[in-house]
Amino acid sequence: MHRVRSVSVAKLAKVLSRTSSRLKSTGGRPSAPLGSRILTNPDDVFKHNMWDHVQWTEEDKENARQRAEENSCTQIPISEQGKFDTDAFQYWDKFYEMHQDKFFKDRKWLFLEFPELLPSCAKSQTANGCQQQDGSTRHHSTAAIEENEAAIETTTFPGxxxxxxxxxxxxxVGNSVFPIVNSIKETDAFLYCCDFSPCAIQLVKDHPAYDNSVCHAFVHDICEETASFPFPPQSLDVILAVFVLSSIHPSRIQGVVNRLSSYLKHGGIFLFRDYGRYDFSQLRFKKGRCLSENFYTRGDGTCVYFFTKGEVHNLFSNAGLEEIQNLEDRRLQVNRGRKVVMHRVWMQSKYRKLHPPSTS
Structure with a gap:
């Protein structure tokens, strides 16, 4: 069993001093995104299960780098790696057959961090422009948008x-699906959800809250280049990818994002949350589980990649999307029973599909 090392109180005090100074300089605690529970006294560390906006010391960073380098020095032979890609859906199908809907919890934080999932956010967009982060309005060509909407209206598809x-x-199994479904009922919104595990999709359809009047669940492998979606290109307002792109081989992720982005409307948003580089789960891998740099396979055959902020930016920018948000979410996760503290690192990003340039 891999032994978890706790963060010492002395190290916490050093980190908290830096965090406290930063908060004072910005006028107090940061609100959402990414939480507002700030640990300012190391003696309080075991009072809660999670602390937000944690600063790493240079020692933390170096220790993490060394541990990742150590656990990736022995890689799985190339001749044995193919099955983790070609048989990925089988590994995940077995995972859901075993755990059913008991492994993950519903993501109740979704709308706090991603309010773009609610259709009311779309109502603020005007017919001739969209509001940017800085409050300015960027005009775009309505002719191309109206032409695309007309084409969509003549196509028959769910939603x-x-x-x-x-x-x-x-x-x-729907840990984001059902919070969304319960929030968009009685609105003019529709949710599509897909997974390449038939078992997972069946569990979604069997859920008592599943409602095909507002949701369409289907089996789909997003890595399959020729596979089609049950809706036309440029028909989506939002794409949500939470802890999914990390399960794909790094060489295939860019192609996946490119294809998915083609289904966004102009002005549509791609919402992303996933594992960050040197997350605790990366550092606890043992030697011999590494497939390639920062890409590992777990004991059950499922895989995981750990992103950096720069990689995320390049991934979506190369797909023609503009950055709205690209954050590194660093937290302390606390096991109060065992009195251990773990550094967690997640990426959270929002990217918008550019409007066509104005022809006027």
Whole structure:
């Protein structure tokens, strides 16, 4: 059993001093995104299960780098790696057959961090422009948008008449699906959700909250280049990918994001949350589980990649999307029973599909 090392109180005090100074300089605690529970006294560390906005010392960074280097020095032979890609859906199908809907919890934080999932956010967009982070309005060509909307209206597909469409890729057993479904009922929104595990999709459809009047669940492998979606290109307002792109071989992720982005409307948003480099889960891998740099396979055959902020930016920018948000979410996760503290690192990002340039 891999032994978890706790963060010492002395090290916490050093980190908290830096965090406290930063908060004073910005006028207090940061609110959402990414939480507002700030640990300012190391003696309080075991009072809660999670602390937000944690600063790493140079020693923390170097220790993490060394541990990742150590556990990746022995890689799985190339001749044995192929199965983790070609048989990925089988590994995940077995995972869901074993755990059913008991492994993950519903993501109740979704709307706090991603309010773009709610159709009301779309109502603030005007017909001639969209509001940017800085408050300015960027004008765009309405002719191309109107032409695309007319083409969509003549196509028959689930959710055709909805004015606001969301796609969640890698939906699993519905831990994001059902919070969204329960929030968009009585609105003119529609949710699509897909996973390449038939078992997971069946569990979604069997859920008592599943409602095909506002949701369409289907089996789909987003790595399959020729596989088609049950809706036309440029028909989606939001794409949600939560802890899914990390399960794909790094060489295939860019192609996946490119293809998915083609289904966004101009002005549509790609919402992303996933594992960050040197997360505790990366550092606890043992030697012999590494497939390639920062890419590992777990004991059950499922895989995981750990992103950096720069990699995320390049990934979406190369797909023609503009950055709205790209954050590194560093937290302390606390096991109060065992009195251990773990550094968690997640990436959270939002990227918008550019409007076509104005022809006027």
């Amino acid at each position: 055709q008449h909805a004015s606001f469409r969301i796609l969640e890729v890698g939906c699993g």
